[in-house]
Amino acid sequence: MSEFIVIQVGQCGNQIGSAMWPQILQEYNVPITPTTIQETPTIKNQSDYRFSSFFNVSKAKQDIQFNCLQDLIDNKVKARAICIDMEDSVVARFKTGKLKGLFDDKCLVTNYPGSGNNWAEGFCEHGPQYQEVILNCLRHSVERCDSLHGFLTMFSTGGGTGSGLGTFVLNMLADFYPKIERFSTPVYSTGTEDVITSPYNNLLATQKLLEHATCVFPVENRCLLNIVNTKYRKTFMGKGGPHLTMFSATDDMNRIVVDMLLHLTSGSRFPGRLNFDMNEINTNMVPFPEMKFISSGFNHITTSGGITAKSTSSRQKEEMFLAACHRSNQLIQVDPLGPKSVLLSSTLIGRGDYIITDLQSHIEKIQAKAKFTPWSKKSMKLALCNVAPNGQKAALFSLFNTTALSGLFVHLKGHFDSLFRKKAHLHHYTKMNNFDMNYFYESIEAVETVLQKYDELEKMKPLNVPRLKPQIR
Template identity: 40%
Template sequence: MTQSVVVQVGQCGNQVGCRFWDLALREHAHVNKRGLYDEALGSFFRNVDPRKSDGGACYVGGRIQHLKARAVLIDMEEGVVHGILQGPLREVFDSTQLLTDVSGSGNNWAVGNLTYGSAYRDSIVNKLRKAAEHCDCLQCFFLIHSMGGGTGSGLGTRVLSLLEEEFPDVCRIVTAMYPSAEDDVITSPYNSVLAMRELTEHADCVLPVENQSLVDIVNKISLMSHDAKPGCVLKKESTVTSGQGGVSPTERPFDAMNNIVANLLLNITSSSRFDGSLNMDLNEIAMNLVPFPRLHYLVPSLTPLYTLADVNIPTRRLDQMFSDAFSKEHQLIRADPKHSLYLACALMVRGNVQVSDLRRNIERLRPLLPFVSWNQEGWKTGLCSVPPVGHTHSLLALANNTCVKPTFMELRDRFTKLYKKKTAWIRVHSLRRCPLSVH
């Protein structure tokens, strides 16, 4: 049995991570009716009650008992972590695996990476080692952080380099939240560009998720929930934007956005947590989708994002799910992969789907998708038998595709524009202090 450790850094990383643990527990409770500690639970949770090491009850009806998440929570502001410890998941986190400060990184990559990274280096390493020691067979580290803030980008990438230094043979998969153009953090282009260099150097795989794309998806689902045709309403406990199982007007926008990313993590880890006829090992993602070490940015798309209450699951809807995975409306960054070049692609399917359905859809889509000439067969497939709660099936597609280029170029342009303003400001003020004499 293999295990993985989730490292959550910064406000965004901890909020997304909290949603992942909540939804993961709901999935296990839905499948494991008796609440027994088994291999599925052991992949991301450990049993801290020695009396129940033989498979005793660990949770009943969603109530957590004797389970601890294989997680390390880091933030240089204590607000979010403190809120988690006051919430319903407080029992699932080991208090010794938390690291907080009070002042924050001031939206400054250098403060997070250099100042706090140096000050807390030994403490972070000790917590990572302790998390690893609780694993019988450590398979992967998942790092969740944002790119726009100081702690997420700066300290998050410092933690990534420490993971490579301390555990060079363990796969490092990063979920990075990219800021939108209207981001309220002025320095987000600086932080993102500086963080990207570290992601390129030290990660095995990066799953870029763009805030604006999440906003667009949430708005689209919200519009459908209010303006759907009679009889075509969103099915309860099916939409991935809601932790309560339905589109709730009381939820804040970023809660729905965080749930989408949490569902991305649920799908990518499903093969580690549940049985399947064609399970995909986490190490196989990097092995099969990354032909060159630095080209490891995998564009994620998730489908379905909702289920209509009045429709069964005929073959045409199953086929539509595969088509949706390659449409720009379902990408978690603003991109159209069909108009860009594929290096490789993984399809991770969950639920009541046959291998024949998977192969048929690959053959149907293959002529429509431009693959590089030297990797025309660059498909990787996974099939997990347990669907997400509320769905009969779901699909996560991970595409190593050149469509990430416009997103990265836009960040570079924003960086350049901000840097030019800064150099112009310095030039003007230096002239004011030291006026040139005219002869």
């Protein structure tokens, strides 16, 4: 059984976490609100459901079926989460909200007044200052695991705490737990937010992700906002006009990231006919150490008849496949099957009413349409999970490692250069203790190296070696 520790850093990371844990409980059919009739927890073998993947459950209580949130609290079940923020406003919700009994107070780290939208303050100031506190939280969480497989980190790269302290924690994980997988979900800003220094923060954080993360599943705010707007128009505009009270961009954007994480970890939490674990993603999706950024996509709008139908039709599965591969449903701005994309590896994860022949037909379509390097056409992973997301009979989740991801690095470097060439706002960084200008130059070099590697892979041609013929004398 694989166990994971979730590390939520900064306002963005903790907002995603606050949306994630209720969704996890919902997938296990554990309601958050108390039931009208309190039922005594019944004994049921949950080995197939792997509830312990994200929760600390004592061995004596691992066979209990939890009927509501109060059952979890009464049985001292704790979310395997470490919540860190240099402002206590978001983390305070885990102490006072509906889930307050689900989080361990020993794993909540806060401070005031924050990191000032400055990567250097988070990485060079707050990181060393809180290193021992965070390390104690890590030890406390790791010691309660029986089979720790990986860390899941979530933070924004545009601010100070998420980008700076988040990557400092990632650095700590590489130093103190080098053999444990480090999966990261960074949220990249669009470049138009009110954080003027976000281009610096984005690039500095990216260099640390390239250095210390095992796999990176990036998310861009501009893509999330486009998805939310599209979903809003299709869901509400056709029902008597817009319903603005039903629309919250930030909450919906967080839910999309949560849905991605639930798809990504579904094989670790539920059984499957062709199941997979997170370690297989790293093995199958990362061909080179520098090529660890992976694009994810899925259908964000439930297909018609998906809830009431007894089974999913071939047409609906085709819609899910096209949606999962379409550029408008990627959480990062890439077109995985577009003319400028060369696939290095890919994964399709079918959940619910899926069989192996469905995925094989999808793979054949990808192989017929997409471009590959001479060695990567067979680098395609298939997985089946028996449990579909709530309210759906089936779902398809895609992962692509593609050279089109170079667009993200070009975008980041372009915004960075526009500030750096004028030396604007640099004094905010250089005045921090232990900050060195080499951090900037190392970040530029790391991004340029990745871009060069992507360019080489795009231009790679098959090597044709003629058959050797015996020389006749």
